[in-house]
Amino acid sequence: MANIISDETMEYVGILAKLELSDEEKKAAAADMGKMLDYFDKMSELDTTGVEPMSHVFPIHNVLREDVVTNGDDRDAILQNAPAQKEGMFVVPKTVG
Amino acid sequence: MDLLTMTATQLAAAIKEKKVTVSEAVQAVLAQIEKTEALYHCYITVDKEKALERAKEVQKKIDAGELSGPLAGVPVAIKDNLCTEGLLTTCGSKMLGNFVPAYSAQAVKNLEEAGAVLIGKTNMDEFAMGSTTETSFFGVTKNPVNPEYVPGGSSGGSAAAVAAGECFFALGSDTGGSIRQPASFCGVVGMKPTYGTVSRYGLVAYASSLDQIGPLCKDVTDCATILEVLATHDEKDSTSLNRNDTDFTAALVEDVKGMKIGIPKDYFGEGLDPEVKAAILKAAEVLQEKGAIVEEFDLSLTEYAVPAYYTIATAEASSNLERFDGVKYGYRTPDYLGLHNMYKKTRSEGFGAEVKRRIMLGSFVLSSGYYDAYYLKALRVKALIKKAFDEAFAKYDVILGPVAPTTAPKLGESLSDPLKMYLGDIYTISVNLAGLPAMSIPCGKDEKGLPIGLQLIGDCYKEKNLIRAAYTYERAVAADVCANTEADGNGKGEV
Structure with a gap:
């Protein structure tokens, strides 16, 4: 089964991935993705009926601790990396009209 | 004895015996960097001043008897996806080109507490996505064995730095072979421990269920010693294991009598280079x-394994890399119209082609309508792969095979066909899917003089079997070389 990735699909994936591709990039990405999905389809040869999806190899359980602060106040250090900051906060473009 | 030919543990012993000072060791490494770095480009950042300063501090502590461990005073290089407080951590990406972490990864802290001296941050494929270190935003690293060839990846800078004597050992991360394959290509020792053995706190995530930190080093003794320092339980990583069997150096025993070693026929089929096959x-x-x-x-x-791996890895990557949005750290596009446009432009300009390719693919396999067919299917295949390994380890202590189908490819030959590049991971990725420990040790060279890596795979928690087998092999080969050298009478045998 050959996977043909339509322009609409690429558009949709672009929205999910929050990526804006040029037309040329989109074309190349669609071809790449089709080829990879063809390859992924190999998995359908395997009968996995009744096999539980395994997300982790070890049993994963919640790790809980008492709700007490253990880290210091490193707000200023963390904000040093912000592209824009003001009065101890991250600055982002206006989000409501 | 030339300082740079010493292993990490030999150096630490020499420092302890006051034959060498920590400053001398650091200066030797910095001089080597000065000499060869322009050609190899193992590092993204070299922190010369801090390293020299730290050397003095560590020396004082050693002299005062406060530091006496087997890595005290040893210069180390750290892959640039491990956070280092106050030191640029780029992940090989324009996206994090200006990121200076406010904290250090737990693995880095463990090394610092043991007295290792951080020299700098090594080059890598962007966000650890690649097998050649050619997708780094900061340029390619060349293989010190032959600079026309790639060092492998994604921990290519770490492997090359060890091979070039630009550090005594290095840390890497392995999501699908990113420690073992560059170790193999550069002729050094590398290990990916059982998932959860080394804390991932402070490791910039690629595919969290597969990522694991481990050492790249000069020999098996160093490997066991470093792993012993790295393996601690960490509450800050919810997948960190609490193991009480991490005395890995106890397995440095030259004895494999009765050890059951299985060679998977599947690993010796089509695509495997005959020279690699013969060496293994x-x-x-x-x-x-x-x-x-x-x-x-x-x-x-x-x-x-390859389709299951790339489905799971790209899915997790698409989710993990959502955090790079130009708000909290890293790159932000200079021109934008509103919030969503800022996200999109920042990410489109900040990520390189391979990272974008994997985020798109990952977003697709997780999208509604395809989630069951691809993502859940891959998790089911993963369960079957794990079961196949369980059955194998019911019969064998160690699985032995190649690390990669070929030796290092030439620079510039891999990226044009991603699928072909991904297939090069065929012998390493199952290990990550099943959470197993595995190591790569040098086992000869091909006709071009490029190193070949032997892969030893163990059951979960069974690093000691690997160390014992690898150590026995290493000693046997060294003894063989010595015997041949004596027979030749020229004293110039290659070790």
């Missing part, structure tokens, strides 16, 4: 001569 089978013979019981078996499912 010869290594198996060496272990057999030392008393191991070696036999072939069918592992099965090998051809399904």
